[in-house]
Amino acid sequence: MALRGSIQMDTGSGPALQYLLCLAWVAATLPIAAAALPIPAAAGGRFIHGLLCAFSSRGKTVRPSSSSSSKARFTVSQKCFLHFYVVGAVVTTSLLLAIWFYAYMKMTPLMPEQSSYSTIASHLVGGSNSFHLANFWSSRPMEHKYRVWRTVFVLILMEIQVLRRLYETEHVFHYSPSAQMHIIGYLTGIFYYVAAPLSLASSCLPEAIQYLRYQIAEFIVKGRARMPDLSIDPSHLLKPLLKLGWCQWIGAVIFIWGSLHQIRCHAILGSLREHKDSDEYVIPCGDWFSLVSCPHYLAELVIYFGMLVASGGSDIPVWFLYLFVITNLSFAAVQTHKWYLQKFEDYPRSRYAIVPFVC
Numbered sequence: 302m303a304l305r306g307s308i309q310m311d312t313g314s315g316p317a318l319q320y321l322l323c324l325a326w327v328a329a330t331l332p333i334a335a336a337a338l339p340i341p342a343a344a345g346g347r348f349i350h351g352l353l354c355a356f357s358s359r360g361k362t363v364r365p366s367s368s369s370s371s372k373a374r375f376t377v378s379q380k381c382f383l384h385f386y387v388v389g390a391v392v393t394t395s396l397l398l399a400i401w402f403y404a405y406m407k408m409t410p411l412m413p414e415q416s417s418y419s420t421i422a423s424h425l426v427g428g429s430n431s432f433h434l435a436n437f438w439s440s441r442p443m444e445h446k447y448r449v450w451r452t453v454f455v456l457i458l459m460e461i462q463v464l465r466r467l468y469e470t471e472h473v474f475h476y477s478p479s480a481q482m483h484i485i486g487y488l489t490g491i492f493y494y495v496a497a498p499l500s501l502a503s504s505c506l507p508e509a510i511q512y513l514r515y516q517i518a519e520f521i522v523k524g525r526a527r528m529p530d531l532s533i534d535p536s537h538l539l540k541p542l543l544k545l546g547w548c549q550w551i552g553a554v555i556f557i558w559g560s561l562h563q564i565r566c567h568a569i570l571g572s573l574r575e576h577k578d579s580d581e582y583v584i585p586c587g588d589w590f591s592l593v594s595c596p597h598y599l600a601e602l603v604i605y606f607g608m609l610v611a612s613g614g615s616d617i618p619v620w621f622l623y624l625f626v627i628t629n630l631s632f633a634a635v636q637t638h639k640w641y642l643q644k645f646e647d648y649p650r651s652r653y654a655i656v657p658f659v660c
Contacts, residue, residue, distance in 0.1 A: 319503045319618050325496055326621035329489065333628045337635075377487050379480035384487075386467035389494030393463055396502045397456040403509035404453050405538055408446040448613075449505045450541045454549050455612045457542075458556050459498055462604060465560070473571040493625075500618035501608065552611025559603030562589055566597040584645055592657045594641050595634035599655050602630060631655055 499506070565588045573583050589596030605626045612619050634655035641648050654660050 318499075318507060319616070322496060322500050322503055322618040323621050325492075326500070326618065326625050329492065330621070330625045330628050333625075333632050337628070337632055375484045376481040377484060378478075379476045379482050381482070381487055382474075382476075382490070383467070383470045385490040385494050386463050386470055388491055389463035389498065390460070390467055392495050393456060393460050393498040396498050396506065397453065397460055399513060400449065400456065400502055400505060400509045401453050401538070403505075403512045404446075404449045404541070405533065407512060408449040409537060409541055447545065448615075449509075451545060451549060451611070451613055452502055452505050454542055454545055454553075455501050455608055456498065458553065458608050458611060459501055462556075462560070463494065465564070469564075469567050469571075473567050475571060497622055500616070500622045501612065503618050504616050546613075548613055549611045552607045552609070554607070555610060556604055556607030559600045559607060563597050563600035563604065566590065566600060570597065582644065584641070584648060591652075593634075593653045593655055594638040595630075595655050598630040598634045602627060602655070631660060635660070 566585075569585050569587050569590065573585055589599060593599055605623055609619055609623050614620070631654070638652070638654035641652075642650075
């Protein structure tokens with residue numbers, strides 16, 4: 302009975318985690334959607350829109366206020382964008398290593414492993430029959446094994462994304478010393494770079510953590526001298542990734558396409574301010590800037606759409622993640638587009654905010 306309870310915890314915690322993540326994304330998306338809707342001023346529409354604009358404003362879109370000293374208490378330097386990508390890199394790397402190790406040890410389709418755990422080790426983590434628990438891991442359906450490896454694949458894409466953004470924040474962008482963002486926007490960014498990799502990994506994270514717990518328990522019981530040597534064959538770390546379906550590779554191509562355009566657009570934005578201490582802005586041109594005011598946001602939509610395709614589209618939290626990305630970036634792009642139109646009399650009127658011919 303203890304074993305059954307242990308397995309039920311393993312299979313049941315996955316949906317629970319996904320449910321919580323979906324609720325979190327809905328809670329984050331609804332205020333943005335409400336602010337974007339044409340709600341009458343009498344019903345609080347103008348208040349909601351103004352409040353969210355204040356929370357999401359950063360850099361050039363921060364509106365001056367007569368109570369600047371009071372407002373400054375609720376803002377942080379825009380250089381704190383670096384914190385987002387540090388947090389994202391730490392969370393994504395941790396999840397990637399944990400799930401990749403689990404996939405390598407227990408979800409390799411070509412050479413499933415047999416292993417056993419002592420009864421004492423099993424009791425340490427709530428089980429009673431370790432032999433059947435080992436069979437439980439090794440007998441997982443092939444479809445599930447490929448799902449775990451798909452998760453590894455998508456987390457690799459996310460790792461590339463956060464590490465690149467971390468590099469760009471340090472070496473490409475030159476934030477003005479006076480550039481600020483609201484503390485709510487800062488906390489939203491931290492939330493995003495924790496919840497996004499968790500959503501991408503949610504389908505198999507609980508069982509991977511369960512497996513690592515048993516590994517640690519076995520190490521505690523047996524000691525290092527009685528543990529088998531761990532040998533990792535690099536080719537076996539990569540071969541299962543090469544055997545994934547066409548969906549993953551199409552998603553990777555979309556991801557690369559979006560990333561290349563975002564790299565170019567960020568390079569253009571980073572080169573606009575020749576003097577790092579200057580607050581002067583100019584109209585950006587080149588690449589997708591000929592079509593939209595925020596092509597780096599458009600590229601971000603393409604990047605995360607690539608991740609969605611690579612994930613296979615079977616995990617609901619990933620869909621809610623992408624819905625938040627669309628809503629959040631579209632709202633920010635519209636505000637930036639309005640700022641450009643107000644700032645520059647000669648701004649190209651043919652440009653859209655984020656999606657050509659749509660918005």
